[in-house]
Amino acid sequence: MLPAPSAITGDLLIGFDTVRTDATFTATDPATGLPLPGLFSCAAAGHVQRAAALAARAFDPYRLRPVADRAAFLEAIADTIAALGDVLTDRACAETGLPRARIVGETARTTGQLRLFADLVRAGLDALPRLDGARPDRRPLPRADLRQGHVGLGPVAVFGAGNFPLAFSVAGGDTASALAAGCPVVARAHPAHPGTGELVGRAILHAARQCDMPEGVFSLLGGPDHAPGAQLVADPHIAAVGFTGSRAGGLALMRLAAARPVPIPVFAEMSSINPVYLLPGALANGAAEIAQGFAASLTAGSGQFCTNPGLLVAVEGPDLEAFVATAAARLAESPGAPMLTAGIHRAFDAGVRRLADTPGVSLLARGPHNDGPNRCRAALFRTDAQTFAAHPHLAEEVFGAVSLLVACPDMAAMQALTERLEGQLTATLWLAEDDLPAARALMPVLERKAGRILANGWPTGVEVCPAMVHGGPFPATSDGRSTSVGTGAIERFLRPVCYQDLPRALLPERLRDDAPSGRPCLRDGALVPA
Amino acid sequence: MLPAPSAITGDLLIGFDTVRTDATFTATDPATGLPLPGLFSCAAAGHVQRAAALAARAFDPYRLRPVADRAAFLEAIADTIAALGDVLTDRACAETGLPRARIVGETARTTGQLRLFADLVRAGLDALPRLDGARPDRRPLPRADLRQGHVGLGPVAVFGAGNFPLAFSVAGGDTASALAAGCPVVARAHPAHPGTGELVGRAILHAARQCDMPEGVFSLLGGPDHAPGAQLVADPHIAAVGFTGSRAGGLALMRLAAARPVPIPVFAEMSSINPVYLLPGALANGAAEIAQGFAASLTAGSGQFCTNPGLLVAVEGPDLEAFVATAAARLAESPGAPMLTAGIHRAFDAGVRRLADTPGVSLLARGPHNDGPNRCRAALFRTDAQTFAAHPHLAEEVFGAVSLLVACPDMAAMQALTERLEGQLTATLWLAEDDLPAARALMPVLERKAGRILANGWPTGVEVCPAMVHGGPFPATSDGRSTSVGTGAIERFLRPVCYQDLPRALLPERLRDDAPSGRPCLRDGALVPA
Structure with missing residues (x-):
């Protein structure tokens, strides 16, 4: 295993390439108001296009890898982030002004989330297959063999949140659930903590290489301005958006996504007074x-x-x-x-x-x-x-x-x-x-x-578990039918596909009659547990 | 039981009221090009507002009725439509030019769909509750008791399709799945078959009275123009839209819904060359x-x-x-x-x-x-x-x-x-x-x-069953994550709600510890069948 990359160079991470731009920006320690070391590159239109195109090219090879590989990739990301230790904690504390214990706890939450999604897809509980057997003798018409599986939406643009530099950021819940769903991710690092974002982005790419994942499964774009994010949402290769931030920011992304020739879903968590x-x-x-x-x-x-x-x-x-x-x-x-x-x-x-x-x-x-x-x-x-x-x-x-x-x-x-x-x-x-x-x-x-x-409790503190709903009607989120925390978050990035009378050789493994026993499903309308 | 209403008066059906307008339109027999009997009222802005407001008022009383009542309502609608017999078949044939056998078959499909959703909600398979037990001894922090249930989105605007005067129209799949989800429906009858729409609308209201459902659980608006439909989608009481029709029509509704102060989801099935x-x-x-x-x-x-x-x-x-x-x-x-x-x-x-x-x-x-x-x-x-x-x-x-x-x-x-x-x-x-x-x-x-x-089959003929996906990426539909045929259609109109540490008395019955056994759920992340 290669050592986890723990240096901050300020580069954009586009596929497996690092890119340095002439234009740069710096991070500030909010506790002192002073700049922090590091000159960070600013993504331009060409970088956005390249990252999105690589993600589109990676989509099929990535999603068609066995589920066990996908789970191992998520766990490798978690391991690599955990191995960063003080390097990550120090930088995240400096960039956010948040106390050390909070950052340590948030790191554990982030790696725990990645492992939770690994467990979820391994257990086949990401989305239940639905299997309706053929009824050749039915009158007046026979019924075909119908099997419903799920496919990722495609490359997902993830906008890191300012207030959770780890758990809702580059490898946060949106990225974890999108990767678990089989979707490549193009992340935009939050400009307030670019060094934290880079460390985590490099950890993801380290894990991608280690697990032999296709180039483009993850890219990281940075910059202080809105333009590259807007370009990313408008890029034809992008199929969905995950965002945690302000109401104004979320609304802007919703408008961009709705105005595309091919509109795409935006899962924005925006504004709530609780x-x-x-x-x-x-x-x-x-x-x-x-x-x-x-x-x-x-x-x-x-x-x-x-x-x-x-x-x-x-x-x-x-x-x-x-x-x-x-x-x-x-x-x-x-x-x-x-x-x-x-x-x-x-x-x-x-x-x-x-x-x-x-x-x-x-x-x-x-x-x-x-x-x-x-x-x-x-x-x-x-x-x-x-x-x-x-x-x-x-x-x-x-x-x-x-x-x-x-x-x-x-x-x-x-x-x-x-x-x-x-x-x-x-x-x-x-x-x-x-x-x-x-x-x-x-x-x-x-x-x-x-x-x-x-x-008789307080709303701060959001448990990461199957029953959690971190969502709500507009403007709490852009889509009240979704959650951005907990295992349900994966559903945002999946769509159902029905296979009718397909020969065994063309069916996804999970939908075949000889799929590994222990596969939970809905068979002829009845729940079959593992 | 009251006899099913089988007369066509041309009225709008707003809540339990019938409304006649001065402006009227007629239907045409496409096989002859000649007008059919009946003068149909044209909904104006006030009618749209009234129907939407009644639907909003009916939402809580309707969705909070026991699930068995909701299922009985769906079945009563099916029974009432079936009882219309030749009156409905004759009118639908005349308004569409479709052969009699097709209309008879489509009527059976429509009533079958309503019964399927009744069975689905009765079996508790509309959306699985997720129950994560409290862990008071967990370190460093205890875990609360978390239970996820589902709530309807609110009043749904349903636009009847031109090509399926029954199965995708006033009491078609959109209406059946919305009512099953606990959502009141304001339907817009397709202007090409207003008599068919009225007969079916009256059947729904007949069933609503019979089952003692709140006024506003269903209303039917008609008219030859787009304006009332556009007003309906823009009405603040409407929470979601179901549509089957042209790409231009679907895109127009998507734009209207996205431009609202509170954007709402549109499930439009639009365009496909298959x-x-x-x-x-x-x-x-x-x-x-x-x-x-x-x-x-x-x-x-x-x-x-x-x-x-x-x-x-x-x-x-x-x-x-x-x-x-x-x-x-x-x-x-x-x-x-x-x-x-x-x-x-x-x-x-x-x-x-x-x-x-x-x-x-x-x-x-x-x-x-x-x-x-x-x-x-x-x-x-x-x-x-x-x-x-x-x-x-x-x-x-x-x-x-x-x-x-x-x-x-x-x-x-x-x-x-x-x-x-x-x-x-x-x-x-x-x-x-x-x-x-x-x-x-x-x-x-x-x-x-x-x-x-x-x-090795033909795409025409869409089975109504759990595994069916009648959906697809844009522009086949506005939301490729959905299906408008099959039991999965109900998910379009539901959102999850998480209940944290709520006393038994405040929990929905289905989420209580003493809920009827046989309730399928996801308990601590594992599937529990009925």
Whole structure:
């Protein structure tokens, strides 16, 4: 086995080639505001075309490799990333300002995700084959032999997220699920952490060579501008897009994809304020304890999570005031960590100012001043249901550790507010036994609005498992029928193909009568487990 | 039980109300060109709004009814349609010019589809719940209890197809799968068969009353213009669109849906030429027999099928000439039946003329003259691979009984032609044992291009079963990940929702620990059958 490549050269990684451009950019340490070592190449139109064309050429050879090879490739990527150790951790910490423990944990999550998809495809649980036997004697017409398998969509463009430099980035969930589905990936490294992206990209290519995968199965493009990403989405070889980022960015990609001569699906995870309902019984039982949990969830990672609790909804009363007192105290003493980039910090401050400047909105707490650059000063605001309804911008995401409490006169107002919310990744109910009737009334609305509904917990922290839904109706995502976390993420990149009366020699191995026993499937409409 | 309503009044059916407008239109018998009895109301903007708003109001009450009620509703619709008997058959024959046996068969297919979806939801096989148990002792963090269920998208707009007045129309596959998914339906009756649409719409509403379903679970809008349909797709209450029709129509709906403030998915089945590969061994074994099957498939229903074999691909040689001789003889004596509408007939003739006028394309056969109106004169053209590549319009669908034979110099030319094809509903291989190597080389390309691949059969005739894929890459459909025929059609209208640590009382019944045994699911990542 070759040693894992741990040097950062700043090159684009196009197929098995490295490419250096004259134009370059640098990364910045958000904790200091100072540039980091490394000059990173900027992809131009020709590089995008080349990467996409190589991916298209790699598609058949890659997807037609036995499933065991695909699984071994995913595991080799995980092994190579894990072997990077401190080189990766140091660079990711420097480029993001995130604490070391978070980066170590996120690396484990990233390699765990890759291994989970390896297990999934090996177990044949990526998508169930459907086998409907021939009925030659059926009247008036015989029935053919019909077998449904699944084929990858084709090359997938993956846009790394700014807030998860590993788990939602170059080898994150989108890449892992696309590769598991048999789709080559052209990734765009997030410009805020190009060195992290390159290390991970080189790890993928190292694994590709080690596993004898075709050139083009993976390429990595970088650059500070939007243009190469837009070209990538418009490239005729690209068949689908995975994106985690801002609403504006996701909408731009959706428009580009819909305007193509051949429109393609975009799976964009964009924008959510993740309402948390503090029901009266729960507040009566433990307002202070809930407030502590809230402050911890809001400020973790400077609130730079898609599932950050950006909206609290509660009924007015003394228990709510007790919650407010504890939450405000906690937030006022919450140390301000650096945000991911200066741009994100500016947008956060602007969003906080806009909340503060809205008539009828009052500031309950603000984190302490901190002289370092890009520090996130957590903020909690309060308003009433009428003001919330009158100012639609109050329901828009402000990325970072800020939340708005809407104090409602009664449950009816809470219900009405909920009905007007946009689509969300999550909705959370804090409830006690006597809150069940109120919660039951909210449930149908929450089911229509959110991808995940929690009780007595916090939405930050997204488990990677079969049942997870990290998705939700627009604008939480561009396609509420999908999830970008958990094994269900693979379904985004697969399409069904039906084989009618095909001779054995032309059927995919998995659909043959003599396929390895233990293959789970749907046979004549009935589930057959492994 | 109330008697099934069998009178045609021409009213719009909005919720449980009937609405008569001043503006009206009539239907035409395409076999005679003469108007049929009945003045049909034209939906205006207010009617569209009212139907969509009622559907939105009906969504929660409908989807939250027990699954057994939903299944009973689907079966009641099937029963009511079946009870219409000759009233429905007579009207559908008159409005479409299709033969009686076809309409009787299509009615059985329609009621069979409704019953199939009833069985599917009753068996819990619409979408598998995923249950991941809590792991309170896990380190470093405990795992929550996570359960994934599915929720309908919301009200679905269904556009009835012109070529299937029953099976792809008001109570066709889109409506059946949407209702099965728990989604109310606002259907637009096809303007060419408004009486058929009204009879079926009244049958659905009859079943809705009988099963005590909420008002708005179904509405039927009619009219000769595109405007109400466009308003329906733009209406904020509509959550998804099902459409079967022309490429221009499907693209228009896709654009409207993508331009909404909240974009919604469109499942449009649009355009396909369904290439048929006549491989050398198969032609050597039985060119005449294959030619007879081809002529029958091409001319059935005047070729007005999405899966009509519009493209033949073969290698030049004497066996191909034998095929041509028989096919041409058959088509030259094929009686011309009336097409569905005068507009379709005009478009067919124009398409045939355009083929005839293309340099390098020669006419092999044309059906006999017929004095009746709107008669389809079948046509078979021939060209070579170079001409086919040079004129992209030769690869565009001409709706009706016309096909183009592309005679290739060798298998390499056939392969190259295939690589350039657009997305298709089907691709068919006629092959013998010695064709397997050639077929094996084509398979990867066909898997990328088509939703269904057949051997030694004809693509017309689409089985309704779990393994069927009636879909395919763009422009065959707007979303190649979907099927509009078979049980998989329900997945278009469902989205996953994850329930984290919810108390039993708030969980959907199907996700509870004490759910009826026999519930199929994915438990901790392993399939558990019923």
